[in-house]
Amino acid sequence: MxxxxxxxxxxxxxxxxxPLRRTRTTVPACESISFTVRAGEFVGYLxxxxxxxxxxxxxxxxxxxxxxxxxxxxxxxxxxxxxxxxRRIGVVFGxxxxxxxxxxxxxxxxxxxxxxxxxxxxxxxxxRTLVDLLDLGPFLDTPVRQLxxxxxxRGDLAAAxxxxxxxxxxxxxxxxxxxxxxxxxRAFLERLNAERGxxxxxxxxxxxxxxxxxxxxxxxxxxxxxxxxxxxxxxxAAGAERMLVIELERPGPPVRLPGARFVRADGPRQWxxxxxGVNAASVVADVAARYAVADIALREPDIEDVVARLYRRxxxxxxxxxxxxVGLLGGFGGAAGGVPAPGRPRGREQPESGQGEDAGAEQRLxxxxxxxxxxxxxxxxxxxxxxxxxxxxxxDERQRGNQRDHRRSPSRHDDDADDxxxxxxxxxxxxxxxxxxDGVGQRVDGADRARRTPPRRIGQGGRQHDAEEKSEGVx
Amino acid sequence: MAREPxxxxxxxxxxxxxxxxxxxxxxxxxVLLALATGVVTGLDLAAIALMFAxxxxxxxxxxxxxxxxxxxxxxxxxxxxxxxxxxxxxxxxVRQGTLDxxxxxxxxxxxxxxxxxxxxxxxxxxxxxxxxxxxxxxRLGVAWTAPRVLLVPVMVGAGVxxxxxxxxxxxxxxxxxxxxxxxxxxxTYGGGFLTQYPLGIFGRDVVRGLTFVIPLxxxxxxxxxxxxxxxxxxxxxxxxxFASPAVAAVLCxxxxxxxxSGLRHYRSTGS
Numbered sequence: 001m002x003x004x005x006x007x008x009x010x011x012x013x014x015x016x017x018x019p020l021r022r023t024r025t026t027v028p029a030c031e032s033i034s035f036t037v038r039a040g041e042f043v044g045y046l047x048x049x050x051x052x053x054x055x056x057x058x059x060x061x062x063x064x065x066x067x068x069x070x071x072x073x074x075x076x077x078x079x080x081x082x083x084x085x086x087r088r089i090g091v092v093f094g095x096x097x098x099x100x101x102x103x104x105x106x107x108x109x110x111x112x113x114x115x116x117x118x119x120x121x122x123x124x125x126x127x128r129t130l131v132d133l134l135d136l137g138p139f140l141d142t143p144v145r146q147l148x149x150x151x152x153x154r155g156d157l158a159a160a161x162x163x164x165x166x167x168x169x170x171x172x173x174x175x176x177x178x179x180x181x182x183x184x185x186r187a188f189l190e191r192l193n194a195e196r197g198x199x200x201x202x203x204x205x206x207x208x209x210x211x212x213x214x215x216x217x218x219x220x221x222x223x224x225x226x227x228x229x230x231x232x233x234x235x236x237a238a239g240a241e242r243m244l245v246i247e248l249e250r251p252g253p254p255v256r257l258p259g260a261r262f263v264r265a266d267g268p269r270q271w272x273x274x275x276x277g278v279n280a281a282s283v284v285a286d287v288a289a290r291y292a293v294a295d296i297a298l299r300e301p302d303i304e305d306v307v308a309r310l311y312r313r314x315x316x317x318x319x320x321x322x323x324x325x326v327g328l329l330g331g332f333g334g335a336a337g338g339v340p341a342p343g344r345p346r347g348r349e350q351p352e353s354g355q356g357e358d359a360g361a362e363q364r365l366x367x368x369x370x371x372x373x374x375x376x377x378x379x380x381x382x383x384x385x386x387x388x389x390x391x392x393x394x395x396d397e398r399q400r401g402n403q404r405d406h407r408r409s410p411s412r413h414d415d416d417a418d419d420x421x422x423x424x425x426x427x428x429x430x431x432x433x434x435x436x437x438d439g440v441g442q443r444v445d446g447a448d449r450a451r452r453t454p455p456r457r458i459g460q461g462g463r464q465h466d467a468e469e470k471s472e473g474v475x
Numbered sequence: 476m477a478r479e480p481x482x483x484x485x486x487x488x489x490x491x492x493x494x495x496x497x498x499x500x501x502x503x504x505x506v507l508l509a510l511a512t513g514v515v516t517g518l519d520l521a522a523i524a525l526m527f528a529x530x531x532x533x534x535x536x537x538x539x540x541x542x543x544x545x546x547x548x549x550x551x552x553x554x555x556x557x558x559x560x561x562x563x564x565x566x567x568x569v570r571q572g573t574l575d576x577x578x579x580x581x582x583x584x585x586x587x588x589x590x591x592x593x594x595x596x597x598x599x600x601x602x603x604x605x606x607x608x609x610x611x612x613x614r615l616g617v618a619w620t621a622p623r624v625l626l627v628p629v630m631v632g633a634g635v636x637x638x639x640x641x642x643x644x645x646x647x648x649x650x651x652x653x654x655x656x657x658x659x660x661x662x663t664y665g666g667g668f669l670t671q672y673p674l675g676i677f678g679r680d681v682v683r684g685l686t687f688v689i690p691l692x693x694x695x696x697x698x699x700x701x702x703x704x705x706x707x708x709x710x711x712x713x714x715x716x717f718a719s720p721a722v723a724a725v726l727c728x729x730x731x732x733x734x735x736s737g738l739r740h741y742r743s744t745g746s
Contacts, residue, residue, distance in 0.1 A: 063578045064740050083697070086581035098576040100496050114489050116584055 001167055001199045002037040007069030008223075009055050029055040031223045032069070036199060039166070042193045042215035044205045044231075052223040053203045057171050060201070061091050087116055090160030094172035097156055099144045105155045109162060116163035123162065130158040131189055150181035157185065161192070168192070169204045174209055180379060186212050207300060242280055244272040246287055247295035258284050268294070274428045415454055479672040486582050490590035500596040503543060505596055512599030515552070519545070519671060520603060540703055542611040547627070547695040548670035549604035551634025556667075558635075559589045559642040563663070566649035566656045574741070585643065585734060610688040615703065623702050626717075630698035633719035636671075637694050640723070640730035641666060647730070650737030662689065670694045675708040682709050693722040 010028040017023050030052040037043050047053045057063040060388030062071055071078055076085045091098065099108040131137055134154040139147055149154060153173060162166065170189075174182045190213055192198050202209060210217060210231060217234055219227040227234055235344045244260060247269050254262040256268050259278035263271040274280050280298055287293055496507055508527070523545060528540045536544075565588055568574040577584040645659030666689065673735065674682045674696045686692040694717075700707055701716035 044592050058575070061579050064741070065577050083581045083583070086579055091579040093575065096572055096576060098579060101495070102666075103493065107493060107496070111489070115486065115580055127708065 001039045001041070001074060002035070002201065003070075003072040004036075004056075005034050005072075006069045007033045007056075007059060007066045007071055009052075009059060009064060009067050021363060028223050029065075030059070033220070033223075033225050035218060035225060037199060039199050040197045041216060042189075042200045042214050043202070044217045045201055045208040045220065046205075046217060047203075047220035047226075048211065051220045053220055054171060056220065057169055057201075057222075058204060060167060061085070072282075086165060088165055089167040090163070090165035091169045092156050092160045092171065092173050094153070094170070094175040097144060097152055099155055099159055101145045102143055103106070103443045104141045104143050105136065105147070108144060108155070109140075109159055112146070112159050112162050112284075118163050119327065122164075126162055126164065127158075127174075128461075130152055130161060130349060133191070134158055134184065151475050153177060153185065157188065161198075164196075165198065167201070170200065171202075173202065174206050182208070189213060209419075242274040243260070243299040244274055244280070244283060245289070245297045245299065246270045246272065246293055249292040249294050252291075255287065255291060257283055257290070260287075261281050274298075328365070328464075346355055481606075483583065483586060487586050487590060490586065491583070491593040494590060494593035495595060496671050498592075498596070499660055505594065508596035509599035512596050513602035514582055516549070516600045517603035519549070520607065521669070523671070525713070534673045534708075535705075536675070536703075538671045539614045539616075543615060543703070544605050544673060544695055545671045546604050546608035546611060547631055547634065548667065549698065550601070550608060551631050551694055552667035553600035553636050554631075554635045554640060555602055556600060557640030559585075559639050560597070561591050561593075562589050562642045562646040563649075563656055563659060563669040564588060564591065565646040566652075569649065569741070578741075584617065584738070585646070588646070602724075617702065617704055626698050630695055630702075630719055633698075633723040634694040636723035637690065638663070638667065638702055638721075639725040643734050644726075647733035647737035651739050666691045666694075679709050685713075686711065689720045690726060693719040 008032060009030040011028050013025050014022045015025060017444050033052075033056060044058070044274050045053055055064065059066050060078060061080030062080075062085055065079040073085060074088050075204070076088075078085050080254060095142075099105065100111065103111070108126060114117075114119070134157060136151075136154060136158060137150050139155075142151075144152060144155065150250055157173070168189075168237065179186065186209065189200060189202075193213075200213075202214065204210060204337075210298055215230060217229065217231050218225060218229065219234070243263075246255060248255075249268065251265070252270045254265060256262065257271060257272070260272040260274050260283050263273055265271070270284075284296060284298065287296060523538075523541060526533060527541070531537070535542055561584065565574070568577065568588060574584060577587045580587065620737070631641055641663050645663055648659060649656060659719075669677075669685070670691050673734075674685060677685075682692065685696075697711075697715050698705075698717070698719050
């Protein structure tokens with residue numbers, strides 16, 4: 001259905017370097033991306049802001065012409081046969097509508113029928129189904145500009161599907177939606193894929209979307225495809241772990257539980273990592289049974305963390321690290337034994353990769369620290385409070401990943417818009433090495449480490465991680 | 476621009492009709508706006524009337540002759556403006572990223588931009604020019620031979636094509652210069668204004684520029700010289716009087732190429 005072969009796209013950016021001088025720099029947005037999506041697949045396409053997700057989508061739909069390489073979608077060349085392709089695919093942009101702003105939804109949908117030349121009977125039947133499934137009835141006669149975001153998104157989905165496309169491309173469809181609407185949209189997409197066999201490509205920042213829907217995940221980072229495989233193996237490969245945050249009634253010794261590993265404590269609050277093969281519910285039940293617990297929260301590894309890990313180390317190291325930690329951790333993460341076979345297994349080229357596996361974690365972090373140095377100093381001030389706020393939030397809210405994502409998404413949106421307006425340098429969202437994976441706000445890079453050594457660093461992977469496993473032992 | 480012209484026309488009509496229906500929800504406002512548009516367009520007439528209150532002739536042209544030029548240029552410009560005027564909003568769509576949404580529909584984005592906000596009030600622009608032509612043509616005092624009669628619709632048609640091509644060209648420029656919309660107005664609206672007067676009132680170099688660089692002279696000036704039976708003040712060959720359709724065709728081809736190239740180099744905004 002989709003075939004990308006060695007596709008690159010670069011933009012020329014003019015940068016003001018003096019009162020009258022401007023320099024032109026070529027900024028790569030996508031570099032040698034190759035992947036194939038077969039008919040009927042449901043694929044999640046992830047990546048940090050500015051990684052090249054939208055650029056890829058735009059090349060698939062014919063909006064942008066690739067600088068080099070070949071794109072074939074449904075047997076067509078998107079940029080040359082854009083209108084023909086448009087009749088066969090559906091596209092939904094989460095952040096802007098494809099409906100006519102001033103027309104009532106009903107008129108927009110009727111217009112779509114004519115534009116795509118759908119036969120009247122087929123249209124009526126499909127419209128009835130879509131109105132039913134997406135619950136469009138109450139606002140069919142409202143102009144699109146007056147619809148709420150959730151209503152608009154459902155309307156957009158309906159408009160994209162009225163011509164029964166073979167391929168549906170969704171660019172952040174659940175961004176900013178509330179939990180209920182998100183669930184409706186997800187259930188609808190799931191059904192569409194299962195029953196009609198529509199191929200779906202979905203970009204998102206929402207791990208919930210991916211977990212619920214996608215059997216296959218592709219991750220793009222800095223314009224390169226960093227991972228292509230299924231989600232569990234990705235998690236295992238990146239060594240991302242679920243974190244249990246326990247607030248005890250009063251400060252006490254480290255909590256010891258089977259299947260969970262103590263990480264650090266701060267007063268009555270303790271952080272534990274849950275192994276990937278362990279049932280989190282039983283761990284939570286254990287804690288509640290054995291300790292006087294005031295509050296408890298379970299945090300899933302954020303897709304951002306997973307991506308950031310790949311960003312930092314590149315996939316081959318990630319896989320190697322996963323293998324090692326599996327060996328050492330024993331009971332942890334049996335599933336991780338199956339090492340992923342990524343389609344295009346390279347992250348960005350890392351200058352130190354020649355040093356091989358023996359290079360210390362410290363050295364591996366080096367280039368990232370440089371990247372960080374160019375931007376804001378690691379964004380600590382900006383992000384730490386947000387994490388803190390999450391920690392302070394009521395437990396039930398915290399446990400619902402959906403809600404958390406919902407709350408955070410608007411800022412992502414803004415970041416995105418700003419990012420793309422600027423050049424590549426602004427885009428390189430500094431990834432905070434220490435924060436990566438631990439989700440708590442520690443930092444591990446050079447300078448900070450000495451000053452504020454946390455009791456234990458988790459989730460950095462690599463040798464340091466392993467060393468700690470050895471010294472502290474595993475329950 | 477789609478390969479099948481008939482299909483493009485069908486889609487244009489469809490989209491325009493949808494917009495008209497949306498506008499028709501406020502009928503009074505629609506009628507008033509149409510009248511207002513007509514009055515504003517007619518203000519140029521007042522300028523011409525003022526000039527003739529001072530002098531009987533302008534660059535050797537009588538009032539009726541100047542009004543004939545005004546009518547033909549105005550009609551061409553009004554039709555092109557009605558059909559393609561909103562193409563100048565392209566830059567806005569590029570900036571806001573709404574062009575992406577247009578590009579995933581199976582319709583040329585040019586048609587989508589041009590039909591945007593299509594409303595009967597645009598027809599208001601036709602009122603003054605059609606009235607002027609109807610009043611002035613019988614009073615020109617020329618012998619209405621068959622070639623003269625034929626040349627009038629041809630010049631209006633060629634004028635529409637030339638203005639339309641200019642709208643598309645200026646829209647194509649906005650793929651590159653996103654904020655170029657004010658500058659491009661100088662060419663489109665400026666061109667519409669210039670051609671209302673006998674080009675003979677401008678210097679020779681200006682007329683040459685308007686013939687060979689931006690071929691606005693072919694909108695009405697050159698063919699009108701034949702219709703009015705006048706010699707060319709800068710002595711260009713007689714064949715130029717009939718060259719309008721050819722010039723229009725070339726300009727349209729250039730505009731189509733520019734549009735395609737612009738679309739291919741479209742960068743899109745982030746999302």
